[in-house]
Amino acid sequence: MSENARATTRLLAKLAATIVVAGALVAGLMLPWVGGPGLAARNSVSLLDALPVELTDETPAGVTRVLASDGSLITNFYEHNRTPVTSDQIADVMKQALVDIEDSRFYDHNGLDVQGTLRALVKNVAAGEVQEGGSTLTQQLVKQTLLQTATTPEDREAADAETVGRKLREARLALALEDTYSKDEILTRYLNLVYFGQGAYGIQAAAQRYFSVNAADLTLPQAAMLAGLVQSPFYDEPINNPENAQIRRNQVLQRMHDLGHITAQQLSEITPTPVEVTPGQAPPNGCIDASIGGFFCDFTRQYLIQELGLTKAQLDKGGLTITTTLRPDMQRAGDQAVLDTVAMGAGTVAVYDVIEPGTGKVLAMSVNRRFGCDAPECESVNFATIPTKGSGSTFKMFVAAAALEQGLPASHTITTSEPYESKVYESYDPETQRIEPYEVENVGSNYPRTLTMTQALYMSSNTYFLALEDALGRIEPAVRMAERLGMTFDYSVTQTPAQQIIDENRPSFAFGTDGVSPLDLANAYATVAARGVRCTPTPVLSITTPNGEPLLGEDGQPVVRENNCEQVIEPGLADTLNQMMIKDVQPGNRLQTGARAHIPGHQIAGKTGTVQERDSVAFVGATPQFAASVMLFRPRDTDDVGSYGGGLPAGIWRQAMAPILTSQEAVPFPPADPRYAGRGVDAAPQRPTRFQDNASSRSGNRSGTTAGNTTPPPAEPEAPEQPEAPAEAPTEPPADTGTPAPETGGDTVTN
Structure with missing residues (x-):
C-alpha cells in the first residue's frame, strides 16, 4: 500500500471515530433533558457538584513574585510564564478575534454546541481532512485547565485521551461551567489560560512576548495573529515562522470579515502585510535571573522549601507574592565593596552577609560570583551560607x-x-x-x-x-x-x-x-x-496568595509567623x-x-580571624542595628589569600557599611x-x-x-x-x- 493510501486510510478511520464519539456525545448530553424541565433541573445540580476545584478558581495562578523589602522585584518562580489580567485589561478586538475563529456561536450555546459539532463533521468529511474543530471555547477551557493542573502522568493522559468517556466528562463540565460563570468570565479565563507559543501562557504574556505591549493595547492585526496561534502555537508563531503566521492571521481576518466584524477595507489593507513583531523578553525566572542578590534568592528558595514546607509546585505554579527581608541599598553596597576588593570570579571567594540583631532578618548576601549561570565567574554553591x-x-x-x-x-x-x-x-x-x-x-x-x-x-x-x-x-x-x-x-x-x-x-x-x-x-x-537575644535567620517577611490573603499551612495558620527568638x-x-x-x-x-x-561616630564591636597560612581570613562587626560577617577564602586550594582578617575583610566591612551607618543616627551599645x-x-x-x-x-x-x-x-x-x-x-x-x-x-x- 502506498503512503498516500495509508494516509487516506488513517484519515477515514479518524473521521469515523469522530462520528462515533459525536454520536455518543449527543446521545449522552441529550439524556438530562429527556423527560421535561424537572429532570433537567435535577441534572443541573449534579453537574455543578461535579466541578473539580481546578475549575472553580476564577483566575489561573500567575508567576510567583519574589520581592525585596521595598517592594522591588528580585525575580519570579514559574513553570508557565503567565500574568493573569481582568476582562477590562484585554482589548475587545482580541476577544472578538478569538471567538470568531474558535467558537463563533459562543454567545448562543450553553457550553456544548451540538449544531457546530455536526457542522464541523460534515465539513471535515467533505474536505477529506480536519478543517474545523467541534469543541466550544468552554470545552477547550475545561480540557486545558485539567491538562495544566494535572500533577501526575495519569491525570495528564486522562485529560487528553481520545475517548468517549473523556469527551462526555468534558462536555458535562462545560455545561456546569456555563451554569456557574458568565460568558465574559469564561472567555477571560480562557484567554488567561491558553498557550500562545514561545513560552507565553495567557494573553498578557503573549502580548508582551510578541509585541511588547499590554493585552489592553492590542491592535486588530496583532489580535488576529494571536487568535490564530491557539490551534498551532509552534508552527504559526511569527518569530520563527513568519510566513505561516501571516497565512494564519489572514485566515482569522477573513473569518472576522465573513461574520461582519471587520470591513472589507480593513481586510484588504492588512492581509498583504507581513506580521510585524517587537519581541519582548520573558520575565526573569529563578535565582539565576535575579536582578539583585542571587545568593540571597537561593537562600530564600531553600528556606521556603526546607523551613516553611512549601513545595516546588507551590512556588512554580502558585502565583504567590513573597516579600523578603532583602534591603537593596545594603545589597548594592555589599556587592560594590566585595567587587572593589576581590574581582568577580577570582580564585579567592569573598563573602559579605548582614543580619539585623533582635529579628534575624537577613538583609544582604554578597559574593564575588554570579549565581547559577554557565560562565567562569558563576557558582551554584552558596558560599554565603x-x-x-x-x-x-x-x-x-x-x-x-x-x-x-x-x-x-x-x-x-x-x-x-x-x-x-x-x-x-x-x-x-x-x-x-x-x-x-x-x-x-x-x-x-x-x-x-x-x-x-x-x-x-x-x-x-x-x-x-x-x-x-x-x-x-x-x-x-x-x-x-x-x-x-x-x-x-x-x-x-x-x-x-x-x-x-x-x-x-x-x-x-x-x-x-x-x-x-x-x-x-x-x-x-x-x-x-x-x-x-538569638533569632533564627530568616529571609521572608510575608507570603500571600493571588487573592492577597496570607498563605496558610496545613494547620490553617499562616506559614510565615513571628520569628523564633529567645534570650x-x-x-x-x-x-x-x-x-x-x-x-x-x-x-x-x-x-x-x-x-x-572603624566608621567615625559609630560604635562597632568587632573581631578578626585568620587561619593558618592565611588560607582563610575573616572579620565580623556589629552595631545594635546590624551585624555583618566578611570571609575571604580559597575554596579549592590552600593558597595565601594575601591578607589578615584585619586587612581586606575589615576593609570590605567598612566600605559596605559606611554608607548605611552614616545615613542614620548612631546607636551606642549599653555599657x-x-x-x-x-x-x-x-x-x-x-x-x-x-x-x-x-x-x-x-x-x-x-x-x-x-x-x-x-x-x-x-x-x-x-x-x-x-x-x-x-x-x-x-x-x-x-x-x-x-x-x-x-x-x-x-x-x-x-x-
Whole structure:
C-alpha cells in the first residue's frame, strides 16, 4: 500500500471515530433533558457538584513574585510564564478575534454546541481532512485547565485521551461551567489560560512576548495573529515562522470579515502585510535571573522549601507574592565593596552577609560570583551560607563569653609564656607518634606576656586564649556557648560535630579551624549585639496568595509567623562582650587588629580571624542595628589569600557599611555590666601574681586526647591578627612593639 493510501486510510478511520464519539456525545448530553424541565433541573445540580476545584478558581495562578523589602522585584518562580489580567485589561478586538475563529456561536450555546459539532463533521468529511474543530471555547477551557493542573502522568493522559468517556466528562463540565460563570468570565479565563507559543501562557504574556505591549493595547492585526496561534502555537508563531503566521492571521481576518466584524477595507489593507513583531523578553525566572542578590534568592528558595514546607509546585505554579527581608541599598553596597576588593570570579571567594540583631532578618548576601549561570565567574554553591573554610580567631569570642559566664571577668589577667604549653589539653604529634601537651605561640615578638581578657580579645592573643581554655578546664562550655549564640556544626563535609569536639576536648576550638558558615557567624555576633537575644535567620517577611490573603499551612495558620527568638545569655554579659570588642575597632587601642573597620561616630564591636597560612581570613562587626560577617577564602586550594582578617575583610566591612551607618543616627551599645567586667572593661593588670586558683588545680587534669588515640588534632591554630603594612592598609595603625598601657588591675594568673 502506498503512503498516500495509508494516509487516506488513517484519515477515514479518524473521521469515523469522530462520528462515533459525536454520536455518543449527543446521545449522552441529550439524556438530562429527556423527560421535561424537572429532570433537567435535577441534572443541573449534579453537574455543578461535579466541578473539580481546578475549575472553580476564577483566575489561573500567575508567576510567583519574589520581592525585596521595598517592594522591588528580585525575580519570579514559574513553570508557565503567565500574568493573569481582568476582562477590562484585554482589548475587545482580541476577544472578538478569538471567538470568531474558535467558537463563533459562543454567545448562543450553553457550553456544548451540538449544531457546530455536526457542522464541523460534515465539513471535515467533505474536505477529506480536519478543517474545523467541534469543541466550544468552554470545552477547550475545561480540557486545558485539567491538562495544566494535572500533577501526575495519569491525570495528564486522562485529560487528553481520545475517548468517549473523556469527551462526555468534558462536555458535562462545560455545561456546569456555563451554569456557574458568565460568558465574559469564561472567555477571560480562557484567554488567561491558553498557550500562545514561545513560552507565553495567557494573553498578557503573549502580548508582551510578541509585541511588547499590554493585552489592553492590542491592535486588530496583532489580535488576529494571536487568535490564530491557539490551534498551532509552534508552527504559526511569527518569530520563527513568519510566513505561516501571516497565512494564519489572514485566515482569522477573513473569518472576522465573513461574520461582519471587520470591513472589507480593513481586510484588504492588512492581509498583504507581513506580521510585524517587537519581541519582548520573558520575565526573569529563578535565582539565576535575579536582578539583585542571587545568593540571597537561593537562600530564600531553600528556606521556603526546607523551613516553611512549601513545595516546588507551590512556588512554580502558585502565583504567590513573597516579600523578603532583602534591603537593596545594603545589597548594592555589599556587592560594590566585595567587587572593589576581590574581582568577580577570582580564585579567592569573598563573602559579605548582614543580619539585623533582635529579628534575624537577613538583609544582604554578597559574593564575588554570579549565581547559577554557565560562565567562569558563576557558582551554584552558596558560599554565603555553606561552611567551607574556618574563620580563625573569631571563635575566641565564644571562649570569652563562656569564661564570663563561668565567673571570670573581663579584667581576668593571665601571664603566659611564649610559646604556651597547656596544662590541660593534649595533642598527637605525628612525627614522634606521642601524645604531648597542646602548645601554641603568637606570631611576632610584640605580644605582652601579661594581658587582661579584654586586651587578649582585641589583640587576638593565642597564648592567652589557650590559657583561658585551661582555666575553663574543658572545651564544652565554649562549644555550647557557640551553639547557643547561633553557630551550627552539622555540615559533615567541612565541620566536626559539636559533641565530637567536646568528647575529644579539642583546644583548637578557640582558633576556628573547622569550616564556618558566614551566615552563622553573622548571626552569632548579632545575638551578642542584640543583648543576648538569638533569632533564627530568616529571609521572608510575608507570603500571600493571588487573592492577597496570607498563605496558610496545613494547620490553617499562616506559614510565615513571628520569628523564633529567645534570650540565650544574660544582657549584661552581652553588653560586656560588646564593650570588649569595641576596642578591636575603635582607634587608639594598642595592638588592636580591626581598626580598618572603624566608621567615625559609630560604635562597632568587632573581631578578626585568620587561619593558618592565611588560607582563610575573616572579620565580623556589629552595631545594635546590624551585624555583618566578611570571609575571604580559597575554596579549592590552600593558597595565601594575601591578607589578615584585619586587612581586606575589615576593609570590605567598612566600605559596605559606611554608607548605611552614616545615613542614620548612631546607636551606642549599653555599657558593660560590672558583674562581668570585674574592675572595668578598660581594666589592665596589676603586677601579676602566681596563679593559685582552679587553673593550677586543673593542671594535672589530662582530659584531652588520651594515649592510644592516634587521630591527629585539627589544623594548627590561627596566626593572630597583625596590622597590614602601611602600603596595604594606610588607615591601620602600625604594629606596636611596646607594652600595653597600664590599666587598673584585676584577678591575675601566671602560667
